[in-house]
Amino acid sequence: MNTRPVIDVSDLPHHGFDTVDTIWWGNNLLLAIETSMFAILIATYFYLRQNISPWPPPLAQLTAPFSPLPGLGFGTANALVLLLSCLVMMWVDLSARRGSQGATQRGLIICLVFAFIAIILRSFEFRAVKFRWDSNAYGSVVWFILGMHMLHLITLTCETVLLTGWALTRDFDMKHRVDITALAVYWYWVAGIWMVLYAVVYWAPRFS
């Protein structure tokens, strides 16, 4: 058995953006897993809703606030913050692709600020829900939704911290530029899934 070389790959690059790189696939597959999880969580929300009427159940106390609906303020603010942060992240994404290190560094720091604001807003969102997680099934599922998304906000922040650290202190190499574009995908996903969850948590009980 003899071999004959037919393809010489010595000039191929080591990394590429988007579907070329395995990182993109790994990242998106993990996001597919999390998307299934949130889809089932949303289904859970609507399933439990059949059991409690009205949804959310009336509050026990006779003092203000009287409405059991979750307060809109913080959730809406958070939605806006996340949407805005996506614009910054797009800038980071493009800068990383272009290879402009300074813009990427600045953009990542701004994104980090946004991420921290989102986490702080989230902790107020829990209070805007008028029930505790152990009050009833409504409280449980809403807290769980907010909590799972909060977990992603935290994970996202940690990943951004790591990549910002790298971008500030180490080489702005191709591998990490690809990583930054993968981070951007995660960022869009976290923001995008929040739009759905925001509608479910804050608006679905208002239309029933």
Place this chain on the structure above:
Amino acid sequence: MIAKRQIAQVESFGRWYFRRARLRWLVLVAALLFLNGCGGFQSVLNPGGPQSEHISRLWWFMLFVSTAVFLLVMISLWLAVNSRTKPTNSSPEKETVGTKGRKGLIVILATGVTVAILFAFMVDSFLVGRGLTAELERKQGLNIEITGHQWWWEVRYQDVDASSIFTTANEIHIPVGVPVTFSLKASDVIHSFWVPNLHGKKDLIPGKISTIWLQADRPGVYRGQCAEYCGHQHAHMALWIFAEPLEQFDAWRRAQIQSAVSPASASEQKGQQVFLSSACVMCHAINGTPAGANFGPNLTHLATRKTIAAATLANDRSHLQQWVDDSQQVKPGNRMPANKLRPEDMQALLDYLQSLK
């Protein structure tokens, strides 16, 4: 009657097989297995009412078609394995276009037949399913509420007349030929109500009420057992259904509505005192006495029941004594604590319990 038909089916099956001497042993095994299933007070294949009759007909239909399918696949597999016609060298071969085309046709045909069979199954099971509930909406009959407890069945006979409502446990009497609606509830975990001779099962789910409707056409005694794993003593959570002619059922029902008989003998009176002054009253009720708790089975007419401990033990004096003394020895994990009574108190209590006709 039905058993006879089944035996006839097995026999015709058998004759077909016997022509192949090699498979004779198979027939014997099959016949043994089939015969084992016919008859029986807890069998899907021995229907005692229209619901289980419909389902068992569906079963036989699906069984025979499936057996045919199985045999066909096995025969073609056997032929395929033994079908080498012309020897070739050992290098990987390519089939001619002609063979491939013929095979393709056969595969498509086989797939078509599969689809057709599945469609027939689906239509038949849909029709049978509709038959099971359609009659439910037409008829009005007896209404019984069953509550599943770990690990026994509370049975409550509903009636428009509140004074005719009564509660018993684990043994259900129903009149033959009358549709019975069972409303099923659970007090703790999920159980499943299943009397195979009469109908399929239905789950009892906490926080929900499910309904099953059935009818017995043949007088008889049918056993049922919890079919959803419900913890420690899931294995010993059985029940009996007594399907009786209407007059007999009415007599039983009239007796059950009555309060408990007053203790007659001195020993029975003492037994009642023992009952009322010991832990028994914490859980059990005897109508007509101050005992009114409903955590355990209602004992008003205990002596009319054939079994105790959810159809686990025969209702006789020695089993009763064993049970009252330390039921954990008999049915470990059940909710009834041991009752260490003085021997004379125990005998009096047993006298009393056995008098509760």
Place this chain on the structure above:
Amino acid sequence: MAERPQSLAEHAAQTDADRREIRELERVWARPPGIIGWFTDTDHKAIALRYVVTAFVFFILGGIEAALMRIQLARPENHFLSADLYNQVFTVHGTTMMFLFAVPIMTALGIYLVPLMVGTRDVAFPRLNNYGYFVYLIGGILLYVAFFLNTGPDAGWFSYVPLSGPGYSPGKRVDIWAQMISFTEISALCGAVVVIGTVFKMRAPGMSLHRLPLFVWAQLVTSFMIIFAMPAVMLASSLLASDRLIDTHFFNPAEGGDAILYQHMFWFFGHPEVYIIFIPALGFISSIVVTFSRRRIFGYTAMVLSLIATAFLGFGLWVHHMFATPLPQLGQSFFTAASMMIAIPSGVQIFCWIATLWGAKLNVKTPLLFVLGFVAIFVMGGLTGVMLASVPLNLQIHDTFFVVAHLHYVLIGGAVFPLFGAFYYWFPKWTGRLLSERLGRWNFALMFIGFNLVFFPMHQLGLNGMPRRVYTYLPETGWANLNLLASVGALILAIGVLFFIVNCFWARRSGVVAGDNPWGADTLEWSLASPPPDYNFFRIPVVEGGYALWDRSQEIPVVIGLSSTKRETLVTSVVDAVPELRYELPGPSLWPVLLSLATAETFIVGIFTAWAFAIGAVLTFAVFIGWFFGDPNYENVDAKEPPEPRDAADALQYLRSEEV
């Protein structure tokens, strides 16, 4: 290592330059030595074999539990096991077989064989792969340590609420179950991501999707099913754990929760789970049928479409596990139709296999025997499955021993028999030696007879009214004889498995040396030495047809230009497998193990306090800092700016022009 037989690829290394390159590759891809090396190794073959051995140990443990149950049920009112112990035993048996044996071992074969079959040097995410194994191992150990401490879960492998809820299962038994689910599901999800990444991006040039071996298709489809099904059970077990630990009310009817909700979530995972176990086995069968009939598979496209159809339908029939609950009838009819329809793709595959075998000169070796046994058992299991899809009939036989029979017919017949066939088939590739044919035939015969003796009578027991999950039964039920028969069968089945174990130990030392390709098979792993070298392929081959080795030209076309001084392999495009990158894979590292320990802290301490999750988050982040900044040296950081992929375009040109 010195005595390793020459592989075809190594024959190709004729020049001194080639030999030098091979020495380089051996050095670069060498597996780390010692006990630390065992933890840090990223070699997919080593990890896969660890998976196989671990899962097989769990299979034996699950089998011992099954034997205990058969002893207990051999006669009525037996006192061999107490009710409490029996309930733990059957729960741990089901949990072990589903989560610790069946899914991991199917993943394991994929992790071993997929990179070899698609012609690459390791999986796409070697460290994630290593992490997945340790998470799985810790989950399995957790379950068994708890079991031996009499804290084994006892609410069934499905752990229905409210029985498994805080009210009716005090203590930590069910928490162990819930957290073990988290471990095994994380592991399965890692495996799925690894397999999909490898199949999509690491295929050798020329292996476009329509040339993918059916084995790889099966692994790919399974991995996608895992990605969409497993989150459901992770969520269900998390909600259960939070009901138990922090008093949420997801499943508490008194506070608006719902017991049926849990069943929906569990079976939305639980039914696809069956296909997650079964579909890889279809891949084994296709490999074995092709090799031993020396025929191309009949109806490749139909087979692939059947796999995909099975996966889709598999998500549409979970409710047939819940027909006895109060559900709307219209919904039930839909699920009946879906459950019956899934018989069609399975039927198509069986017809295609028979068509492939038909007229072929069969090389009837043990792997093929197991496949033939599979057809007999699985067809029967499939037919009883169709019966279970019918609502009225289901109401009678659901949750009885009929279902026990059915599920073992489809899972043992559908997955374990092909798996044993696969063991016989690939054992020479893994170890370099063939298993004994003689012992193999005994192994098959005993397993086949034993299996049918155990499970066939159970159909009848179910029809006779015997419910599942009972620790004993009364003598008057008349179930004793058939139960005794089943218990005798279990003994025979166990002896059959024992033959396999003996065969493995015997073959490791004195089996016939296999050589590269003892069966004359067609897929790429058989072009390598047995066992394959650490770097798999000296030169990545260019694939010229759907049956890589059969369709090969005399002069094997190969890829050149990959670095041999780095762990480099080729990344290609998803559909056409056109070279895109020379990608450096990460090598051995301790971080995955440390990460698995952080995961372990989170879930195990999480049984006792919710603070474990905060601590776990900190630990995980700490590990990631180390992972991210700690050892950048594996990576070629001086990566060039991407040039135009000129050669890739040429390659595409080549692949198109040759019409290979």
